[in-house]
Amino acid sequence: MGNNLIKKILAKKLGHEVKVGEIIYIEPDLVMTHDHQGPMTIREFENIGADSLWNPDKVILVMDHRTPSQTLVAVENHQKLRKFARKYGVTKFFDVGEGVCHDLVAEKALVRPEMVYIATDSHTVTEGALGLFATGVGSSEMASIFATGKVWLKIPETIKVTLKGTLQKGVYGKDIALRLLEIIKTGGADYKVLEFGGAGIASVSAASRMSLCNMCLEMGAKTAIFPVDKVTVEYYKEKGVEVQELYPDEDGEYISEIIVDLDQLEPLIAFPFSPDNVRSVSQIGDEVYALNQSVIGTCTGARYEDLKVAAEILKGKQVRPGTRMLIVPATKDLMLRCTQEGIIETFLKAGAMVNVPCCGPCGGYGMAVLAEDESSITTGSRNFVARMGAPGAHIYLSNAATAAASAIEGKLTDPRKYLSDS
Amino acid sequence: MNKSLNGKAFKFGDDVDTGQIIPGKYVVLTDPNELASHVFEDVAPEFKGKVEMGDIIIAGKNFGTGSSREHAPKAIKFSGISAVIAKSFARIFYRNAINIGLFAITLPQVDEIKENDQITINLNEGKVINHTQGKEYKFDLPHKVMLDIFAEGGIIPFTKKELNLK
Incomplete structure (x- = not known):
């Protein structure tokens, strides 16, 4: 049996083949x-x-x-x-x-x-x-x-996650993560690796892949990994770094396979109090989930593609009175780029607050804290009890487009109606 | 390892995350006793008044999920708890627990154990004994690499010994 990606990387580094469980x-x-x-x-x-x-x-x-x-x-x-x-x-x-x-x-x-x-x-x-x-x-x-x-x-077992189809409008790596959480559940991939592959990965950006791999931790995974494909090679090329493509062996060792059809994937939201308590935006229908806060930040939704789509949605619109919106770009260089491109200006004109790059809103660290009866949507990765303040506060996890659209309406909102088809 | 751990059972449910064990606002602290004074503060404030040296936490699935904060197993250990028995653990919590000398094992039958049952974990024989109910369960010891670390009192004394540092 051939090597999956993790075995391949570790075997190469150690100079000898490795066995699962070793x-x-x-x-x-x-x-x-x-x-x-x-x-x-x-x-x-x-x-x-x-x-x-x-x-x-x-x-x-x-x-x-x-x-x-x-x-x-x-x-x-x-x-x-x-x-x-x-x-x-x-x-x-x-x-x-x-x-x-x-x-x-x-x-x-x-x-x-x-x-x-x-x-x-x-x-x-x-x-x-x-x-x-x-x-x-x-x-x-x-x-x-x-x-x-x-x-x-310990050399871990690997689950193969095959992505087919293409990511649709308003749908991001975050939604793939939430879909997998719905299937695998928290702790359902304990000690295992999730390895991504399939023709669908070509439509998943490096930024989306990072949010996706990040949230595999919530499934208990030891790690998650993508092959080094053209998307990754291009990501490094833009930084002036040359890297080689890397794929698993065709007969790579996997304990199971999960297939996600990206064509069918909608924007998803994790409801309190677990990242695996997932519903799609269209399942919400006419039910009103009012929000005191919307956050775009953390390591699962504050990259360039996230801020860009949020600005597209917020341009010329206003955050609903009674809802506070906080946007925290992931890095200083990104914040500078967004400043130069007018993205930050769009946020401020829409009535959002913009903070210095940091982890803050993910765990209520000095900002975006919630009171007992408050609710927030966030691009963060965790909605556990008391994660962002009071134990009774409700946290909804989504992608950046959903967080931006929800800020405008002051309630959980399908972002697709705010996005053009181009 | 010729050792046994004894105490009464404290029951917890599924998916107890490290933020419930020690709230994020205390992660700026490093003193283990100070951390222990805030253990389970948001979700089980009565816990620290009741816990006695040697007591054992009995939990459901995915105990210690969330943040990698070692503050969580340290807050538990320094509150007096000697071991955690759970249906399953989040990977980093489990590793952290052994690394700081808090014993942790998985046992599928945790639901049978009741609050305040008197429990002994016999590390030598790999047995959990419930004295209150008169039941015994076999458990799988952690891997040797972890037992060796635990036997030294954690990864810090283990590393000191490995590097011949006093």
Whole structure:
């Protein structure tokens, strides 16, 4: 039996074939921690007592969760991380305001196809969109990697997800993720890999792939991965980086296959309090789900394609009075581009607030917090109890187009009527 | 491993995420005792008044889903809990738990265990004993790579030993 993508990448890196279930020890090509898990990582690294990092060039530090400088404790944590970077020679350091870690490592082309990338964040799986092995660990394990340069991994089983057809108007990678959550359910892909393929992937942009791979974590997946196809090659080419295409063997090893027909896929919404509690916008019909807030931000819906479609919908329109709208672009470079293209102006004229790039609204970190009886739609990835504030608050997860259309109407809204057919 | 864990059962349902275990606003903290003082604050505020050293959490499926925050297993461990028995775990939580010395096992029969049942986990024999109900269950021990880490008290002491650091 041939290799699926993950086995192929790991076998190449180790120099020998690997078997599902086997334990391997491997040196990551890159590791990352941020201002949420970083302070604990530093504390544990100091507890180990090693006097240097195994390789400071392979370490990335990002200040993105409690930014910009939200509270005194947050600022002291940032200070700790800056000192740590100076002391141990970490130069891949992204300070307050640069953007969300999962977007930065891709935007700056730090992560590349075929790498092994380990970070202290559950949504590290995002980077699998670009054809690498990416997964999350906790702070103590990262402290151990900092000291030793190695991590153990069990070679996981892989589920093949075949996409057929073409993504339709108003439908994005986020909707593929929600459809899969509906099928697989939270925890339904525990310890497994979701590998994407099929003719349909050609219509799924790198940005959409990132949101999709990200949310495979909510299914319990160890990681998710796309082949390195023309879309990925083009993504890196625009950054002046040349990468080689990479596909699984034709007889690759899979435990099952799930087929998603993109032609039939509609914009979807996850209702409280679980990402797998999914309904399509057309299922909502005449029922009114009023919203106090709409958020476009986080690592699952604040990339260029998301902000561009939101601006298309909001252009010349107004956010409904009584609904507050917050837009947080994923990175500073993206925010600059959106400023130059008039996208930010469109948001402000529509009555939306625009914040500095950060993770904030995903977990109610210093912004977009909800009171007990409030409701919000968000492009975030989680709608758990108390995720964005009070335990009784309702969170609806959607793509950016749905969040923008819903802001205009102050209720859950099908975005397709606001989009032209072109 | 010649060790046993003993305590009374605290029951939790399915999909308890790390934000319910330790709310996001406390993730800026690093002191485990301080974290423990906020454990389950939003969803089970009575928990920390009732928990005693050695007690055991009994949970449904997908325990510890969500954020990778190690703060969650640390808040649980430093509240006095010695182990979590669940139908299934989110991957990173499970790894984190063992890495910080909180024992974690999966057991399909968790629904049979009731709140406050007296439980012993015998690591040597791979057995969960419910003294209150007079029942015993066999469980699969974590993989050797994890047991070795757990036996040292977690990945930090394990790594110290590996690198010959005091």
